[in-house]
Amino acid sequence: MQSLSTISEEKINRPYLILGYIFFIVLFTLSILFFKERILFSDSAFQFFKIANFETLNIEASRYGAILPQIPVLLAIKAGINLKWLVIIYSVSFILLYFLIFLCCVHLLKNIPAAIAVIMILILCVSRSFFHPVTETHQGLVFSVLVYAILQYSGFRNSFIKYVLATIVIILSFFAHPAAIYPLAFIIGYVAIDKQLLRVPAPYILLFIVGVLAIGKVVLTNENSYEGKFFSELLKSPAIILDLPHAYSTKFFIKRIFGLYFWLAVLELTLITYLTSKKEYVKLFWQLTTSGLFFIITLLTYNHGDSDIMMERAFMPLAFFVTIPLLKETLKNSKQYRFLKLAVLTIIFLIGITRIYMQGIKYQERTKFNIELLEKTAHIPNQKFIIERKKIDKYFPVFWSFSFETLLLSTITEETPTQTIFPTDDVSRYIPYTKKEMEVFLGTDFWIEWKIEDLNPKYFNLTNKYPYTILKTDDL
Numbered sequence: 478m479q480s481l482s483t484i485s486e487e488k489i490n491r492p493y494l495i496l497g498y499i500f501f502i503v504l505f506t507l508s509i510l511f512f513k514e515r516i517l518f519s520d521s522a523f524q525f526f527k528i529a530n531f532e533t534l535n536i537e538a539s540r541y542g543a544i545l546p547q548i549p550v551l552l553a554i555k556a557g558i559n560l561k562w563l564v565i566i567y568s569v570s571f572i573l574l575y576f577l578i579f580l581c582c583v584h585l586l587k588n589i590p591a592a593i594a595v596i597m598i599l600i601l602c603v604s605r606s607f608f609h610p611v612t613e614t615h616q617g618l619v620f621s622v623l624v625y626a627i628l629q630y631s632g633f634r635n636s637f638i639k640y641v642l643a644t645i646v647i648i649l650s651f652f653a654h655p656a657a658i659y660p661l662a663f664i665i666g667y668v669a670i671d672k673q674l675l676r677v678p679a680p681y682i683l684l685f686i687v688g689v690l691a692i693g694k695v696v697l698t699n700e701n702s703y704e705g706k707f708f709s710e711l712l713k714s715p716a717i718i719l720d721l722p723h724a725y726s727t728k729f730f731i732k733r734i735f736g737l738y739f740w741l742a743v744l745e746l747t748l749i750t751y752l753t754s755k756k757e758y759v760k761l762f763w764q765l766t767t768s769g770l771f772f773i774i775t776l777l778t779y780n781h782g783d784s785d786i787m788m789e790r791a792f793m794p795l796a797f798f799v800t801i802p803l804l805k806e807t808l809k810n811s812k813q814y815r816f817l818k819l820a821v822l823t824i825i826f827l828i829g830i831t832r833i834y835m836q837g838i839k840y841q842e843r844t845k846f847n848i849e850l851l852e853k854t855a856h857i858p859n860q861k862f863i864i865e866r867k868k869i870d871k872y873f874p875v876f877w878s879f880s881f882e883t884l885l886l887s888t889i890t891e892e893t894p895t896q897t898i899f900p901t902d903d904v905s906r907y908i909p910y911t912k913k914e915m916e917v918f919l920g921t922d923f924w925i926e927w928k929i930e931d932l933n934p935k936y937f938n939l940t941n942k943y944p945y946t947i948l949k950t951d952d953l
Contacts, residue, residue, distance in 0.1 A: 490589050492819055493808075497583075500596050500826055501576045505569060507607070507833060512568040513886065514608050514840035519786070521611045522882045523921070525550075525567055529560060530933045542620065542653030543613040546570040560936045561889040571610040575599060575619050582626045590804035591626035593822065594797075595619055597804070600829035601744075601796035604737055605786040607833045608840055612790045617657035618797050620650035621664060625801060628668040640679055644686060651690045658691045659774075660797045663767040667802060670759050717780055725782030726775065730792060737832075740825055741795055748803045760802060768798035843873045847886055850950075851893045859943040861918055863907050866900040868950045875900045877921045884918070888936060895938045898948065910945040919945070 508515060516525050520537075527535045532554050534544050549570040553563055575595060582592040598618045606612060624646045633639040650657040662684060669680035721727055734742060745768075752761040775791050782788065807818060850869070854862060866875050876882070880899040887896040899919040901907060910919065917926045918939055929941045 493589055493593060494583060496822060497579060497592055497596055503830055504572050508568045508572045509565060511837040512565045513844050514837055515568045515610050516564045517882050517886050518608060519876045519878050521609060522885055523878045524611050526881045526885060529563055529936055540613050540653055542649045543616055546574050564889060578619050578623050581623065586626040586630045588626040588629055590808045591622050593804050594622050594800045597800040598796050600826060602737060602741060602793050604789060604832050604836050606790045606793065609786050609790065613654035614656055614790050614793050617650050617654035618660060618794060620646055620653055621657055621660040621797065624650060624661060625664045643683065647686060655694045656794060658687055659771040660794055661687050663798060666763050670763060717777060721776055724776060724780035726779040729788050741799060744799045744803055748799055751806055764798060764802055768795065846873055847883065848890055851883060851887045851890065851896055854896060855893045857946065859946040860894060860896045860940045861945045862898045862948045863904060863945050864898055864900050864948040865904050866902050880920055897939065904947060911947060912944060914942060914944050916941040
């Protein structure tokens with residue numbers, strides 16, 4: 478029989494849970510409403526194409542922890558679901574994963590602050606990155622929240638089970654995205670301080686595991702790979718640290734301090750004030766040290782900049798460093814200022830959802846333009862086109878994955894046949910593909926030729942009867 482105190486605690490926490498469920502309902506809705514903008518775009522389009530075409534798991538850069546959202550898509554493929562619904566399922570599957578972790582924190586690990594932290598991570602520093610779901614940063618951070626909830630849970634029969642389970646999720650988190658080393662190290666140290674475990678070996682063993690994973694990643698990563706280039710930037714940090722105030726990454730963050738990162742700054746100041754008032758100086762030192770170190774490393778790593786969507790993703794872990802300790806400290810006394818805390822969380826959620834929705838509306842204009850372009854080319858029998866990049870860049874930015882984006886978009890659009898449009902800065906380089914029939918379609922610079930016969934006939938019907946033709950948007 479439940480004790481009165483347990484029933485009272487559940488009643489007090491109920492508004493937070495209701496808020497969490499409402500948030501995920503809205504997030505599920507947005508993932509369906511903007512399924513084209515989330516999946517038929519940049520890396521997401523390329524990765525989804527490979528999953529649907531080859532009907533198998535797709536692993537990028539050894540990020541094995543990121544395969545979980547692909548499982549619903551593969552099950553749907555086996556069930557014979559059409560391509561449009563596969564795109565929708567893939568868009569929703571990421572939210573489903575985060576919702577399951579939310580439920581795990583609430584019902585299995587009895588940790589309301591961790592559950593709310595999942596939501597905060599998905600919304601606090603997020604705008605464009607909602608439309609880049611395959612970026613494994615989201616998953617690495619949410620898995621790190623799960624590690625926190627496991628380490629905080631006191632219901633395990635013995636500590637060995639707790640630390641084995643935590644180790645498994647640490648490995649899962651790291652192999653979702655290597656940037657997880659920072660929140661994982663922070664969480665292990667914060668829980669050790671909070672539970673007064675600084676004199677027992679368990680936290681140090683976990684930190685050792687995180688350290689080994691990090692060193693192994695750096696040593697085994699090819700210096701010419703995407704991650705290797707960023708590691709090399711970091712290794713040059715002593716030479717560029719004096720120029721940090723003028724770095725692209727610094728300017729990117731400062732420019733958004735009163736926009737995207739406004740609430741991050743407010744919550745950080747609130748946390749500092751709270752921990753200082755409670756004389757929790759060790760926690761404060763750990764939080765400022767780890768988050769500050771991550772911030773500086775991120776500024777150094779991305780000093781030359783990247784696309785806005787990737788820059789936004791790079792700073793996402795900052796939400797983790799502030800929300801975990803702030804929610805833990807302020808929600809442990811559930812009754813105190815309950816309505817104020819609910820009001821602040823509600824405001825943050827509403828602002829975040831509105832920001833994502835408005836960004837989605839902007840991206841829908843890009844989708845409409847692409848559909849219009851495909852409708853204009855639908856009467857041309859070639860189905861395979863080459864276009865000078867700057868001809869369409871003046872309307873909307875063209876990503877390296879545009880040939881896959883148009884292949885997928887044309888396939889799920891009823892009014893158009895299957896088509897692919899390959900953008901390039903040098904049209905003359907691809908003239909040979911316009912001279913004779915070739916059983917290939919052009920992908921992207923790092924994987925240029927794909928055999929048409931290797932396309933999955935269940936979804937893609939691209940002709941091999943005609944050569945490529947060069948498009949001129951002014952004529953269209």
